Amino acid sequence: MELNLIQNQTRVVDTVRGALRDAILEGRLAPGQKLSVPELSRQLGVSRSPVREAILQLVAEGLAVELPRRGVLVAEFGLQDVAHIFEVREALEVASVRLGAGRATRDDLEALRKLLEEQALQVKRNDLEGYQQTDLHFHKLLGSLSHNPVMERHIGLLKDQSRLALENSARSIAQLERGHAEHVEILAALKARDGERAAEVLLRHFERIRASLGDWLSGR
Amino acid sequence: MELNLIQNQTRVVDTVRGALRDAILEGRLAPGQKLSVPELSRQLGVSRSPVREAILQLVAEGLAVELPRRGVLVAEFGLQDVAHIFEVREALEVASVRLGAGRATRDDLEALRKLLEEQALQVKRNDLEGYQQTDLHFHKLLGSLSHNPVMERHIGLLKDQSRLALENSARSIAQLERGHAEHVEILAALKARDGERAAEVLLRHFERIRASLGDWLSGR
DNA sequence: GTATACGGTTCTACATGTAAAATGTAATAG
DNA sequence: CTATTACATTTTACATGTAGAACCGTATAC
Numbered sequence: 001m002e003l004n005l006i007q008n009q010t011r012v013v014d015t016v017r018g019a020l021r022d023a024i025l026e027g028r029l030a031p032g033q034k035l036s037v038p039e040l041s042r043q044l045g046v047s048r049s050p051v052r053e054a055i056l057q058l059v060a061e062g063l064a065v066e067l068p069r070r071g072v073l074v075a076e077f078g079l080q081d082v083a084h085i086f087e088v089r090e091a092l093e094v095a096s097v098r099l100g101a102g103r104a105t106r107d108d109l110e111a112l113r114k115l116l117e118e119q120a121l122q123v124k125r126n127d128l129e130g131y132q133q134t135d136l137h138f139h140k141l142l143g144s145l146s147h148n149p150v151m152e153r154h155i156g157l158l159k160d161q162s163r164l165a166l167e168n169s170a171r172s173i174a175q176l177e178r179g180h181a182e183h184v185e186i187l188a189a190l191k192a193r194d195g196e197r198a199a200e201v202l203l204r205h206f207e208r209i210r211a212s213l214g215d216w217l218s219g220r
Numbered sequence: 221m222e223l224n225l226i227q228n229q230t231r232v233v234d235t236v237r238g239a240l241r242d243a244i245l246e247g248r249l250a251p252g253q254k255l256s257v258p259e260l261s262r263q264l265g266v267s268r269s270p271v272r273e274a275i276l277q278l279v280a281e282g283l284a285v286e287l288p289r290r291g292v293l294v295a296e297f298g299l300q301d302v303a304h305i306f307e308v309r310e311a312l313e314v315a316s317v318r319l320g321a322g323r324a325t326r327d328d329l330e331a332l333r334k335l336l337e338e339q340a341l342q343v344k345r346n347d348l349e350g351y352q353q354t355d356l357h358f359h360k361l362l363g364s365l366s367h368n369p370v371m372e373r374h375i376g377l378l379k380d381q382s383r384l385a386l387e388n389s390a391r392s393i394a395q396l397e398r399g400h401a402e403h404v405e406i407l408a409a410l411k412a413r414d415g416e417r418a419a420e421v422l423l424r425h426f427e428r429i430r431a432s433l434g435d436w437l438s439g440r
Numbered sequence: 441g442t443a444t445a446c447g448g449t450t451c452t453a454c455a456t457g458t459a460a461a462a463t464g465t466a467a468t469a470g
Numbered sequence: 471c472t473a474t475t476a477c478a479t480t481t482t483a484c485a486t487g488t489a490g491a492a493c494c495g496t497a498t499a500c
Binding site: 056057061062068069081084085087090092095099148149150151153157158 | 229231273276277280281282288289301304305307308310311312314315316319366368369370371373374377378381
């Protein structure tokens with residue numbers, strides 16, 4: 001015999017990687033925070049080996065960055081990074097859909113139709129949480145339309161990065177931009193007792209946030 | 221102080237990864253061959269830890285595949301895989317060039333011009349070796365035109381895979397196709413003393429090989 | 441105050457140890 | 471001959487050991 005295809009003992013490294021990825025995407029491990037091997041090893045109750053391995057895999061996935069001899073940090077993304085990631089996503093997803101048009105099976109299309117049906121309901125009842133879920137799923141299906149595993153892999157790598165990057169940049173918009181230029185403008189308007197202008201600045205501010213976050217809700 | 225940006229002690233794992241990658245791309249480690257940690261560890265004269273780590277990084281780069289609890293093998297690519305890889309490369313490189321048209325600096329364009337000049341000479345003197353080098357460089361420059369590091373990273377990941385996949389498929393074309401259908405046809409023609417037909421079959425055969433390998437030489 | 445030097449502590453990167461799984465091999469049954 | 475089992479060997483995945491680098495706090499010089 002040569003092939004013993006089935007075997008599925010779960011490995012510690014996979015569990016750890018999953019746990020860390022979830023923690024990063026849910027923000028429980030903040031961007032820029034150090035991923036300390038000894039500490040995580042203690043917290044998770046496993047030895048350092050699988051923790052180190054899992055962390056390096058997250059680096060390969062682009063969710064963390066390695067500083068040789070200085071440790072690994074949770075990736076920090078700025079607005080520029082979001083733009084870059086989305087340029088690549090756009091290129092890949094557009095290509096995937098274009099190829100997929102000629103390759104999609106009856107089942108592929110049916111799955112998409114069903115998903116949109118569900119999404120329509122969620123829009124009606126303002127179910128933001130659920131909407132994001134189905135939206136994620138929808139994009140995942142679009143990516144698999146091409147029936148090209150290489151395409152799916154690259155799109156998949158960018159998906160998690162997008163999530164993280166958008167949360168980061170949302171924060172950086174909310175904190176940096178609001179914290180500076182616009183706060184100053186609002187204060188100036190208030191000082192001048194110009195309520196109309198202050199309101200206008202605040203509106204513009206929210207519009208910018210919405211413009212950036214809009215992608216998070218609709219584009220992914 | 222907070223940032224001590226410069227520090228460059230070379231790590232064993234980087235050396236090992238480089239050595240293994242070169243060995244794979246040069247065919248010294250054949251597709252499907254097992255990357256045995258203890259054996260490579262002995263051969264390279266380092267302990268098992270950095271070897272294991274380097275191997276896992278090659279998996280992340282797509283140059284090797286992992287079979288949990290059974291080891292890691294040098295990636296094997298078929299014609300289908302080549303097609304998939306090139307679909308993604310096309311999507312990314314086209315997008316990169318499109319974006320790059322609006323972003324390329326004077327220096328970017330000058331570098332491309334100079335490279336093409338060099339390449340023209342190589343074509344004239346039939347310098348295949350050199351041509352492949354400059355061609356690789358040319359595509360690399362095209363990828364960097366977008367000034368998008370995410371784009372460059374994904375294109376870079378696909379570049380090595382392409383090289384490996386094309387060598388594999390070249391072999392599979394040469395061996396499988398020639399080994400079967402066409403060999404049979406040629407033999408049949410020879411048996412019939414039909415030299416003209418045998419020659420024609422052989423020509424078609426080479427044309428197919430050239431069509432596939434053409435990408436390797438021109439498309440990269 | 442800022443900058444530099446020192447010393448203890450922690451961590452990274454690599455080395456080594458080891459239980460359990462996988463693999464190879466020979467003996468045996470069909 | 472092929473298939474199965476039993477046993478020895480090797481390997482993987484995880485655990486642990488450790489030298490030297492990085493970090494951190496304090497002290498000292500400027």
